[in-house]
Amino acid sequence: AQTVTQSQPEMSVQEAETVTLSCTYDTSESDYYLFWYKQPPSRQMILVIRQEAYKQQNATENRFSVNFQKAAKSFSLKISDSQLGDAAMYFCAYRRETSGSRLTFGEGTQLTVNP
Amino acid sequence: DVKVTQSSRYLVKRTGEKVFLECVQDMDHENMFWYRQDPGLGLRLIYFSYDVKMKEKGDIPEGYSVSREKKERFSLILESASTNQTSMYLCASSLGSAGGKLFFGSGTQLSVL
Numbered sequence: 001a002q003t004v005t006q007s008q009p010e011m012s013v014q015e016a017e018t019v020t021l022s023c024t025y026d027t028s029e030s031d032y033y034l035f036w037y038k039q040p041p042s043r044q045m046i047l048v049i050r051q052e053a054y055k056q057q058n059a060t061e062n063r064f065s066v067n068f069q070k071a072a073k074s075f076s077l078k079i080s081d082s083q084l085g086d087a088a089m090y091f092c093a094y095r096r097e098t099s100g101s102r103l104t105f106g107e108g109t110q111l112t113v114n115p
Numbered sequence: 116d117v118k119v120t121q122s123s124r125y126l127v128k129r130t131g132e133k134v135f136l137e138c139v140q141d142m143d144h145e146n147m148f149w150y151r152q153d154p155g156l157g158l159r160l161i162y163f164s165y166d167v168k169m170k171e172k173g174d175i176p177e178g179y180s181v182s183r184e185k186k187e188r189f190s191l192i193l194e195s196a197s198t199n200q201t202s203m204y205l206c207a208s209s210l211g212s213a214g215g216k217l218f219f220g221s222g223t224q225l226s227v228l
Contacts, residue, residue, distance in 0.1 A: 009155065045205065045219035091157060102148070102173075103217060105158040 002027045004094050006106035013082045014114050020067075021077045021109045023092030029053075031097035034068065034075045039108075040088040048090070051075065053097075079111075087113040118142075121206050121220035128227050134193040136223050138206030144218075145211035147189035149173075149181065152203040152222070161204075164189055165211065196227045 003026045013019035025034070036048040051059045051068050058066050063083075067076045079086055092106040122137035140147065146165055150158040160173030162181040170181050178200060182190040189208075193200055206220040 004157075006157075043203070043205075043222040045207075045217075047216060050216075102160065102163060103158075104160075105150075107155055107157040 002029075002094050002096065002104050004092055004104050004106035006092055006109050008109045009107070010110045010112070012112040012114060013079070015082055015084060017082055018078060018080045019082055019111065021079075021090055021092075021111065023075045023077070023106055025073050025075065025092070025094050025106075027073070027094065027096075029096055033095045033097070034066075035093040035095070035103065036064070036066070036075075036077045037091045037093060037105075038086075038088045039091065040085075045091075049077065082113050084113050084115060087111055119206055119208050119218050119220040121204075121223050123223050124221065126223055126225045128193075128196050128225065130197060130227060132193075132196050132227075134196045134225070134227075136191040136193075136204055136206075136225070138189045138191070138208075138220055139187050140189075140208040140218070141187065142208070142218075143186065144208040145186075146209045147183065148207040148209075148217070149179075149189065149191045150205045150207065151175065152205055158205060161191065198227050201225060201227045 005024045032053045034051045038046045038048050049061045063080045065078045089108045091108050093103040095103050119140045128134050148163040149161045152158050159175050164170045164183045180192045204223045207217045209217045
């Protein structure tokens, strides 16, 4: 079974600084997708970024980028120029290429942004 | 924008009660999911459905059942609520295509006393 591990239950960053959230996963598959979701206090889950395993290039979305290391099964999220609105719970998630949209989530990392 | 609506934001029930959590999506998505969210455990899949009247067990189906009589509605049923089912329940939906983006509801915080 696939597992996703986020080893940092809590992280904090100063406004305008950069922070990196860690995620590792375990799978025997070669084709899969990885995601970072954000859950603010409103509880509404928001997709931040997505990476296809077959793509070597790391995904980027504005201030959000990933460091995807397929051999190491590592998928970290970097948030640049952190803003107060980035404060949220962040979840890393994995999906097999053949399993429809069923996701396996990590434990979550609570990010605090200090003004 | 896709909207996934969960019928209650907060719910308080007694041990042994039968509990229904309702979820409705308005974008004709084939796939619907029920997750449970607990601190330190992340989201865990309870049940999912790829089509009307179709259901499959997720990772933690014990104590739960589901119903999907119409494409837009996916219900989670706690046959006899227990205190260890106190949790946040999240519904989600997606298109059937590979790589389909998951859209979530705002969650129901269920307390079983």
